[in-house]
Each structure stands twice: as structure tokens, then as C-alpha cells.
Amino acid sequence: MVTEQLGFDAINLRLEGWTAVHADSQRRQWMRDAEGDEFASTLLLTYQPEALEGIDLDDHVGVRKAVREIADGAGQIMVSVDVVGAAGVPALWYILKQNQAPSGMVYSGCLILPFTNSFFTLQLMCMETGITGIREAIVMDRFIASGVSIRELSESATRFEHGTAKGHYSPDAPEHDVQFPNHPLSKVRRYFRDILSVLSIKGVY
Template sequence: MPISFDTAGFHQLDQNTWQHANGDQAVLTYFGLVPDLPAGLDDLPALRHDLAIIHGEAGCLVEAHVVQLGGTPALLRIVKLPLPNQPNGQVFTCSFTIPKERSSAVLQLVAAERGMTGTREAILAAEIGFENWVKAHPYAPELEGVLPFHAGDDPRHDARFPDHPLSRVRAWAHHVVRTARVDPGFASLPSFRMQPPPPPVEPGQSLMTALPSLPVKGFVGLRIGEETTYWRTTDPKLGEMLGRGLMGRSPLADTRFRDMLLVDVETGEAMIPDRFTTNGQMTAHGTRLEQVTLQEADAALSDEDVMDAFRWAGRMCGEAAERGEFLSLEPIENDGEQADPHVLLAVQPHEGQQVVIAQFSPPPSEGPLAGSPSRSAPATAESVEGIGVIAGMAVNEWRSHPLRMAITYRRPTG
């Protein structure tokens, strides 16, 4: 792994996961993909603004900084989220991301409130005054996120509440900055840079909104209106952005969203809009697709290609968890409220550790998953990929081609 850190006080659970005696869990991950950051480390105001908007959809970005890990620039961010499936309580994550041109390394600590929750906030709110409690977000004053940015998260209060998860992740962050090391080979890779926007749409070009399927090798299905057509990609851009929360989104329902792009069905010219604006300006990326039939695409795919597509879905479930979201793998025609059949994929804390979960609706009636409403396992790089493969086993029972399946982002409702 590109990052090494001090594991004193931690027990190693697997190759990439460590658990502290207090229950906090550290995870080290390498992504062989273009980083999913909305701006470069050299534009901290834009990066902070867009990250605040992103994390505000599920919780709140507490702070973000560019720091040095062993002389290598890294993004440090602390995020708070509601405890999943709990009426009260929060979970705090602290992550260090080292972005490179076509890869990244992430070291993250997850710390959840346990037992009586909200004590720090209750004491400080009474002292500070409720009228002074909630503040405009310093990175995005216009933001109204799921969780408020408030005075109680100020680091000046950490010393009074050393056992609070926010205090713990901050203390760990300071220690990591002082002691972590980065592999010299990884540190020397070209730095991540945002790509410039593409040229404007040519006059006469007719662009239609398209919702993509699960990508399989170099092929993708596109739901355009009531019709699904099939396309071969000609460059890696769409594959680099699909599933990572980077693309513009089309709402299906209040808490259901899909990636979207704009395509000229006559020429195959397409625009991939960025999900967030920079300085109020929408940007997009140009690409070109070649239309094919489902039979032509299927003939070019092997069983291993299909397995890779479901492994990819598992990895995207892991990335969605970092945004406070989970995924639904479902037929591309399911474009309204959640309907059967579908598989929900999530990574969330459970009894002091991160767990990856697949929930089937309806439960499979055939094969090794017969009668099982769900499968779960401790979250590791292998199990996150594996849960996608398990989802693929359920999909196989539906007799649906993977290019007719879609990833839908879901947000917790409670």
C-alpha cells in the first residue's frame, strides 16, 4: 500500500483494515482510477465548496485542508454523518486522500458515537446559546445540508471532550500528519489535475438525456425516454466517471438518482456533465459513442467481463458509502419509485465494524442464495468486490442482461 501509518493501539483485521481498542476502525484503500475529486488540491476554495455540497447531501463536511504526508500533498477531510438506521447519534470520518493522475490512495478512520449520544452538543449548546449554535457553512454559505454546521464542532472544544468521536478523529489526524509515510514510487507519480472543459456543443447538435446501465467492458446501455439502446465507448472518459458520484444526476424519486449524460443519437457525440458547478459555471466532458445492437455487444463479452462488471458495482458501493449513500442494482426500466426486483448494496457500521450488505427483493428462489433475504460480511477490499458478485448471482435469476441493469444512488431516509 502507498501509505504507511502508526498502528499502535490497533488490531489488524485484514490486509487493509485495523480496529482500535476503542472501536474506531482505520481502512487503507488504493484506487487504480482517476480520483473522484471535484477540484484539484491547487484550488482549495473550489475544492472545499464542492466537497461541502457533496457531503451536505448526506451529512456535513466539518473541515477540509491540504496537508503534507511525508512530503506528499494530501487532502484531509473530516465529515459527520447520521448513524445509519438509528434515531440519534453520529459517525465521524477522517480521511487522507493522495490523488494522482490516474490513481489515488485513501487512509480513513471511522469513529461512531456509542451509548448516550449528543452529550457534547447538549452541554455546549446550553453554554453558547441556541441562537448562536447553527452557523453558515464557511465553505458554502448557501448550503442547507442534512446535518448543520454548528459551533459545537469547533476544535477548541476537543480537549473538554477527549472521548467524543470528533475529538478522536482530530487527534488521530494530527498524529498521522506527523508520522505517516508515503511510498516514494507512488509519491513520484504525476499529480492529479482537473481536465479543462470540452468545446461547446456544435450548432445543430441535438442532445438527449440518457441514463446509463451497468458498464460491461467497453459497452453501456442508455435509457433514452422509454427506449434502451446499446453503445460501445471509444475512450475511457465515461468509464472513469460512471458510478463515482461525479456525473450530473437525474432524479427518479425523492431519494433515488441515476447518473446522466447527454447524447446525440444520430452521431454518438456525447457530453458528460459534472455533478457540481465550479464558480457557478457548469462544466462537462466530451466523448463519443458508437451504437451497436445488444446481440453485437453480447457476442463481444465473456463471462469474466460480466463478473468484472459486478465486481465494479461492489466497488462503487464502497465509494458510495464514503458519500453517505448506498446503491440499488436494478433493471434499467425501474425509473421511478423503488420496485422489485432489485438488490440494495451498502457499507455501514455495525457493532463496531464496517459491514458490507446485499439485500435481495425478492429473495432468490434458486441457486446458492435460495431463500436468503440478504448476505453480509466485514467490509474489506475483497468483500466489497465480492458483494457485487453476489448481487450478480441474484440478477442471474432475473434472466436480465447486465447491459439492461442500472446503478441507482440511494440516500437514507431517516
């Protein structure tokens, strides 16, 4: 419940393992410490002093459609969409992925916290570095070994990425994160769980 007009200082994050690299009236940015590549993981908090338009968290079909439009407009692929609890309030949590040059993917997790007259956005970006495609190759080999055909794998992955059905094959599925803890998608999910555990909002209880 909002008990006062929220401002940018309402968000409190007690982050460990992150270094603050920028702060102004509408944006804060952190870089992840102890990464092989100092730009591999970035966290960005932004504040908009206006109501969030076009997204109703009670309309799950509409939420999924809105996120898919965001992904399509940015040339990205939607990985997942959920409505979650964050610091005691409902929030939109989604993950997108995008090809990066010369190889690999960038995974972007976004948490949107809407209030009556403002909203906050937490965006976490993790880049795939080093040898790429290992997660996808190992998961595919596992399904092929179980007797699933290449055609079935292709059709299943396409349905999953287009959001029409969750096929039984998807290297992006969260159950694979344990086997690939250093994969950027696994990091996005793990870092956001850590962030949600320390996130608090003044004026909300």
C-alpha cells in the same frame, strides 16, 4: 516528489493501538484497540491505480465545493475541509458527520493523497456511543449563559453547517476537543494527527 510508479505497498503505517482485520491488493482495514465498543473506531486504507479526477488541491473554492457535493450525495454534513501536508506531499483532509440510528452521530475523517497516476484514501470512522449529545448541550449552555440568544445560536450553527460562514457557535469547532477528549469528533482529529506523524510513502521525498 514522486520518483517511481507508486503501488499499494508504497504506503507505510506504523500503527500503535490498532489491530489489522483485513488486507488485500486494494484495501487494508484496522480496528481501534481498547475501545468500549470494538466497532467504535475503524481505519480504512484504499488504493486506486488511476488519477484522481475533479479535485484540484490548488483551487480551495473548488475543493470545498467538491467535498460539499460528496457530503450532500451521501446525506452527510461537512464539518471541515483543509489541504494539508502528509508525508511530504499535499493532501485533501476533510471531516463529515451523519446521523446514526437510534441516536448520535458517526464522524468520518478522510485523507486523500493524489499522485499522477494513482491516489490513496485513508478514512477514519468514529461512532458516538453511550449517552449522546453531551458536547452539543454543554457548548450551547455556555453560549446561552454568555447572553447569546437561542435564535442567534440557531442561525450561527446553520451558517456553519452550510459552509457559508463560520458562526461563533459550533460544537464541532476544534477548540472544544480538549474538554471532550472521548467524543468521536475529538478522536477523529487526534487519531489522524497520530497517523500523520507515522505515515511515510516509498518513492516520495
